[in-house]
Amino acid sequence: MIYTMFAKWVQGYRDLPILMNQWANVMRWEMRTRLFLRTAEFLWQEGHTAHETEAEAEEEALKMLGVYRTFAENFMATPVITGRKTDSERFAGALRTYCIEAMMQDNKALQAGTSHNLGQNFSKVFDLKFQGRDGTVQYAWNTSWGVSTRLVGSLIMTHSDDDGLVLPPRLAPTVAVIVPIFKTDEEKVIVLETADAIYKELKSKGFRVKIDTRDNMSPGAKYFEWELKGVPLRIEIGPKDVANKTVVIVPRIALDSQEAPKPGRKQKLFVNMDDLFDKVEALSVELQAQLLKNAITRREANTIRGVKSYEEMKEIFSKGEGAFVYAGWNGDPAIEAKVKEETKATIRCIPDAEFRSANAPDKCLISGEPAKHEVIWAKAY
RNA sequence: CGGGGCGUGGCUCAGCCUGGUAGAGCACCUGGUUCGGGACUAGGGGGUCGGAGGUUCGAAUCCUCUCGCCCCGACCA
Structure with missing residues (x-):
């Protein structure tokens, strides 16, 4: 719908960039629901943009990820790790999927928001073309991004204690x-x-x-x-x-x-x-600041870097819900599938530079081959 | 879709196996004493035991059917 309208509205490069935002209730067929985290009906916000160049779309995708991060940290007092999804976790029509990942109090990971650089995949399907500065007809570059009521769940699961709910002052209806x-x-x-x-x-x-x-x-x-x-x-x-x-x-x-x-x-x-x-x-x-600080401290206390062997990682995930385990990865999806099968942990993201280890591993923990990325393994909701 | 469990005052549940006066805690109402971390005490109100049928002198309890809900698995934001 949105791309159909984009295609009608956009004729030349002067019509770009264009942005549409909507809040909508979404229905999904879910065999198993989980309060706030996975419900059959939920409210979400989704934004879509179209751009003249790939670079501009990339910039937009990253900018919105930053917006989500700012909201999570400054309002919800929920620290998040920004990063990129691996191909197997990437949104189907996207070039690249970015995400913010939070750690809940049981050490499981929760994807709190996503932002996609869709490339020209959607513009080609919906025939979203424009005449460029050089006179040639080109396909637009798209992004989309969204968060949902799942954020409510993440807020509850990040701060609450044995006495009940704990609300950050900036969002609390009663301070x-x-x-x-x-x-x-x-x-x-x-x-x-x-x-x-x-x-x-x-x-x-x-x-x-x-x-x-x-x-x-x-x-x-x-x-x-x-x-x-x-x-x-x-x-x-x-x-x-x-x-x-x-x-x-x-x-x-x-x-x-x-x-x-x-x-x-x-x-x-x-x-x-x-x-x-x-x-x-x-x-x-x-x-407000104390909540964020406590949550960061807890996350770091349950983050394990410098794991020596796959056996050690398996040991970590066999106990309780485990941790965020930083490790090298050779980029092979088969490795992801194997680890998921054996430990139920998945690669939550390829973290941004800010979150990478000081001395990142140079070898893949599982295969022993040279590592393409340092990644975060965790069990997820 | 497969496996397991549960429906009993407003809420959480016991009672069911082994049929015989429907119970507890919390909540509610009234009086008295309390009040700086979940008050105490005396009295009181409130329930077609999810529904239908059956067995029986007698069913919350046993049998059959039925409706609803929850949990686990695959799935997934």
Whole structure:
């Protein structure tokens, strides 16, 4: 449909480049579905472009991969590895398929987004031609790229812990929840008045905040409930706080800048009411960064480089879900098939330079032949 | 499509083998005491046991059929 329209719209090089983006619900026949990661119906975003030159298309494909990476890292706090797919994992009609790969907490890999340089494959099928600067008629160069609601799954599986969901502040519908604490009726009046003032102040400054005034629940029960829902910051305010003009802020995850909490405990930060807004803003920024940092640390701790033999790699994948294993590969699809058969691990990508090992292996781990690429092996969702 | 499992108050499940007054925890309602990490206590409401048929004096329980859901495999973003 999109290429049919492209073919009608594009006559000369001045009509290029052209871009169409759409959000659409997609239905797929899936024998086995998995919540968020593989559903029979899902919402996705797909973009398509047509360009005058191959170089321009390549640039676009890489640019969009970068956009996805930025969103994953800066908003979802989910670190990703950018790279290229091998021929066997490449999108059928593409020249090259690029991807962002994330590691979940069970060490399995999840493809979080893709971007394809389609070459002229589609333009030839749909007769998408234009008259070039030199007067000759040429086929356009295409790209396509997409992400889906699978990103929701990756966010959940990257950050959540035994207490429940953990949401990055930049995406959390509620960034902070205020829990008032009181015993007597007199305390209730005072505390609620102050808590409400704080609530209104934060809200008026554009902060996404909620106040939990339910009186049929103990404060502790509320803490657990909001933690379960992944709210990044909790603001506790009780009679003592009102008297001291302070509040207690409890971050959803431990922050490196604060003293480590005792096991089973959470960090409690005593904050002056006067600079509450600045503090809350700073803490949400810090928490956002902490999430990304924790996820990178976890990924690197479960990444294995310098594997000596295929036997060693098989050993790694025989235990639990394994790891990201960096190894040399001779470029032979038969090797991929063999490893998949024997370990269930596949080549997730040929990583970009930034992610390659300092001293990349020069031999294929499986065949012993000279390595064409350093690749990442992992079990995938 | 092949293999396995499950349907019992709102939720999670026990009871079924060996038929005999439908249960527990959570949730809900009322009172009292509580409230800075999931409150306690006393009382209370709520269930055609997925559906149909059969066996039996008697079926949540045994038999037959049927509907729905879940898990595993191949498949796949």
